[in-house]
Amino acid sequence: MKHNYWIYLLIMFGVTYLTRVAPLVIFRKKIQSRFIRSFLYYIPYAVLAAMTFPAVFFAAGSVPAAAAGVAAAVIAALMGGSLFTVAVTASAVVYVVSLLI
Amino acid sequence: MTAKEPSVFRQGFKDGLPIGIGYFSVAFSFGIAAVSSGISWWQAVLISFTNLTSSGQFAGIGLIASFASYIEMALTEFVINMRYTLMGISLSQKLSPAFKMPFKLTLGHCNTDEIFAVAMSRQGEVSPAYMGGLSILPYVGWTGGTLAGAVLGNILPFSLSQALGIMIYGMFMAIIIPAARRERPVLFVVLTSVIISCIIYFVPAFSFITSGFSIIICAVAASALAAWLHPVEGEVADET
Numbered sequence: 001m002k003h004n005y006w007i008y009l010l011i012m013f014g015v016t017y018l019t020r021v022a023p024l025v026i027f028r029k030k031i032q033s034r035f036i037r038s039f040l041y042y043i044p045y046a047v048l049a050a051m052t053f054p055a056v057f058f059a060a061g062s063v064p065a066a067a068a069g070v071a072a073a074v075i076a077a078l079m080g081g082s083l084f085t086v087a088v089t090a091s092a093v094v095y096v097v098s099l100l101i
Numbered sequence: 102m103t104a105k106e107p108s109v110f111r112q113g114f115k116d117g118l119p120i121g122i123g124y125f126s127v128a129f130s131f132g133i134a135a136v137s138s139g140i141s142w143w144q145a146v147l148i149s150f151t152n153l154t155s156s157g158q159f160a161g162i163g164l165i166a167s168f169a170s171y172i173e174m175a176l177t178e179f180v181i182n183m184r185y186t187l188m189g190i191s192l193s194q195k196l197s198p199a200f201k202m203p204f205k206l207t208l209g210h211c212n213t214d215e216i217f218a219v220a221m222s223r224q225g226e227v228s229p230a231y232m233g234g235l236s237i238l239p240y241v242g243w244t245g246g247t248l249a250g251a252v253l254g255n256i257l258p259f260s261l262s263q264a265l266g267i268m269i270y271g272m273f274m275a276i277i278i279p280a281a282r283r284e285r286p287v288l289f290v291v292l293t294s295v296i297i298s299c300i301i302y303f304v305p306a307f308s309f310i311t312s313g314f315s316i317i318i319c320a321v322a323a324s325a326l327a328a329w330l331h332p333v334e335g336e337v338a339d340e341t
Contacts, residue, residue, distance in 0.1 A: 008161070008164075011178065012178055015175055016182050019183060019185040020209055020212045023193055024196070025206075025209075027194070035332060038331070038332045040187075041328075042286070043188060046291070049273075050298040050315065050316045051316055052270050054298065069267045070270075073275070074274060077278035078282065090268065090274070091264045091267055094264040098264065
């Protein structure tokens, strides 16, 4: 059976939409439990950390170039760089290093 | 409150700029990948316009190309995007009273990893004006980047497109590193999550765990452990 692009699109959109909007519609009251509030406070950092490592080392073609980019991003972030500054610094370092190696 | 809304909107719009630029480069690579997987440029753009998500879309075009079943598509998208449900519950606690149902049904769909992280790092509540302003440039960047990548494709030198691949991670690090430096428990969360993520990635016995599931496991385990060991003070999580 040949599959239809529009049905794929509808499924992708529908599932993504529900995972995002349902919790906003369902959870209307402030959650009282201190454990759950703490848990939710830590979630974004845990999600971003897990998405970044170790995937970032395989995102730039070569591991040494990516590692240099990570080092540059860490330094830029510690120095108080904005989202944009840190991202551009990492990218520029990866570009230069991958030209050198 | 209402008098301040235009400036809140502008602040959100400004905060969205780095995300929009980062998205443009990631979406550019999505556009290239989508067209080379066999779908047309407008189909790629339509996917980005309706989904606004990176990992789900990359997985999605792979499934379309391999003629996967609709069930498989639904399950894969669900697992990869389950993290949005966790983040949505988090965000729901921070929304201002002005965030009525129509805003939830529309702006709620803009709750991407990066928009979420920026919205959550904001002091106080998140109003529809802020969320709306914050979402504009990422949306434009994501959809426009897909169009550019799909149409212009391989004009970009290979080394440059590879360097752009790391931008999104640079943004992630710019969010977690300063917070980890400021707050010990956040450092604990980040390190725990990274260690679990690396174990799942590198230990062959766990190779059956998909990347979407891995994120969920890491996030739940690290956050639960930190919530148990370092419960946050009332006013930190509940800034009303």
